[in-house]
Structures are given as C-alpha cells and as structure tokens.
Amino acid sequence: MIFSYYPGCTLKTKAKELNFYAYQSAKALGIELQELPEWQCCGGTYPMAKDETATKLSSVRALTLARDLGNDLVTLCSACHNVLKQVNNDMQNDEKIASKANIYLQLKTPYHGETKVLHYLEVLRDCIGFEEIAKKVVNPLKGKKIAAYYGCLLLRPSKVMQMDNPENPRIIEDFIKAIGAEPVIYPFRNECCGGYLTMEDKALTQKKSNTVMGSAQEFGAEMITTACPLCLYNLRKNATEHDLPVIYFTELLAEALGVKED
C-alpha cells in the first residue's frame, strides 16, 4: 500500500521520533509512506475565519499535490491532520473559500477536496486492521496500563474529522489492545492540554496538563500515549505535579512489532 505523506514542521525537528518510528512500523506492516516532494507548514491551527484565504493555501497545495499523485494523504501530527482535514472540508463545501483558493493558486485542474486525508491511526485501523497488527506483534506490551490521550484536535469537530466518537473514542484504546497492552479509560482523554497557551499563559497550561495527567494516574495508568507533539510537550513539561511517562504511539508500535531501533 502506497500513500502520500505529510510530516509537517514539528516532525522534522522536535518530534523526529514520532516520524521515525512511524516509518519503521509502516515498513514492517507493508506500507510505503512517500513524503510529498514539496510541502509547507500547515500553520498549526485551522484558520476559522471565512475570509481567511492565504493561511489555508499551504494545506490546499499539499492536498492538491496528493491528488495529482493519485494517492490518499496520510498525516501523523494531530494539528496537521486537523488543519488539512478542515481545509479540505472547506474546499469541498464552501464555494467562496474554494473559489478564492483556486483563483489564487491558478491550478491546471481546480481543486475541490478530492483528496482523502487519513490519519496514520486510521490507516492502522481501516487499511490494515488492528487484528492484523495484533498478529504481527512479536513483543507484546503485556500488562502495561496505557492511557490514550486524544487531546482536542484528533476528534473535533467530529462532523469534519469523522475519525471516531468524539465523546467516547476507542481508536487509540483498540490500538493499545492490538499491541498487547491494557487501555485505561479516564475522563480527560479528550480534553485540552492547554495547547499553544504554554507560550501565553504557562499557569493555565500547567493547570490543564496536570488535570489530564492526574486523572490518567488516578485511573491507574502507568503511561500516556499521544499522536500530538504539543500534547506530549505539555504533558511532559507542564504537568508539573505528576510524572507519568508520555510516549508517542508510533514508538509503542515499533516496540511491539520488534522493529524499534534508536
């Protein structure tokens, strides 16, 4: 299976391991991720305003490129996934935004959201299947109690993201089961960690991150896993009252598949 792949800025820098273990695991699972030959930063947050055009163009370029290559587009960072998918939705459903973006980009074939955007987790669930992954696990993380942390961007807004039930998701829990570990359900798994406010209001972010990690711990987790570099940062740095390890899900996958190299 071949996919176009959009890594995003952080996976090339501070979240290299999220990217690295994704490639290692994909290879072991028979998936080829082909990085888009040219891509630009998505901007980190979806530009919500109806009259914002320029801030949506980097996403449209990536989406158009994948279409022209004839591939579905795989993302891994929660923020990139959220931005690309919401912009794609605009290109499909908001004629004003789509027409402005198309006029600006002067594409040979106008783009109207034809590309299918998949998160890496959706590839695991929908293209390979967690049962198949479980069969390939050589190093099951037996007895390990792992809390899935979705944060906000993977699931919301659900009518656009369409990944999972926004209030009672299971995709990461099913992933945790597939690699032989035990998922921990806790009430803050889909609440915000404080996000980019770590730059504006550290106290707020510390409060939010402490709540998330404290809740995971209270419900018996030994570890938290996430797909988002900013969630990982906030939980590691800003959950000052707790010290559960926070690990990218791709690292756990590579470990379970027995392909983890440093």
Add this chain to the structure above:
Amino acid sequence: MDNKEKQKERILRVSGVNVLKCMKCGKCSGTCPSYDEMDYHPHQFVYMVEKGEIEPLLKSKSIYKCLSCFACVERCPRGVEPAKIVEAIRLEVIRKQGENHLKPNQIPQLLDEDLPQQAIVSAFRKYSK
C-alpha cells in the same frame, strides 16, 4: 449603517456564525477549558455580539485565552460554533496595524529546548497578523 453596525455585520460575516440560533444554555462556557481565566465567557461573546455590544469584547483578555480546542463547537446543541465568534473578535483586533499580540522579538525568551515548532506557529497564527 453606522460604524458599530458595520462592525457587527463584519464579525458575523467573518465568523459565519448565526448568533440568533443560540438558546443560552451555557454549555459552550461550561465545557470551555479556559473558563476560569476568561473575563467574558463564550456564551457572553455570542449574546453580546447579537446585541451589538462589541467594544468590551475587543478589550477582553478572553480572546487570548481561547485554545481553539473546538470543545464549544462540538458540544453546542444548536450548532452555533462560539469559537468562531471569538476568532472573529480576535481578528478584529489583531488585523489592525500595531495590534499584534505576539511579536517575533518576544519568542527567544519563550523558548526552551523541547518546545515544539507547532506551539510557535500556532501562537503566531492566533496572536499576530
């Protein structure tokens, strides 16, 4: 139309929100992770824009506390999408010359060795034009 009416019309257009759909249940504010740090809460943004009472919102610190987590967008039973009103108010401020809330020369002191680029680009998108 006077300037105030024009401003209200602009905020409604930029946000794409129909404030009249709001039934004032307060769920947006109830679910907002920044609730404690806000002087005006999401349901007040919706109501005050409806009433044309926009000036206090432009000066509100809430516009820099919104996390864009889409909790209010997801959970509003009427599909009002209050975050988009907060966004439109924030843009109304930072689109003006000299009103950037975050400036590049502030960045170095905010960095640590682990801070992901995602945080920086997101903060710039929210706070600067």
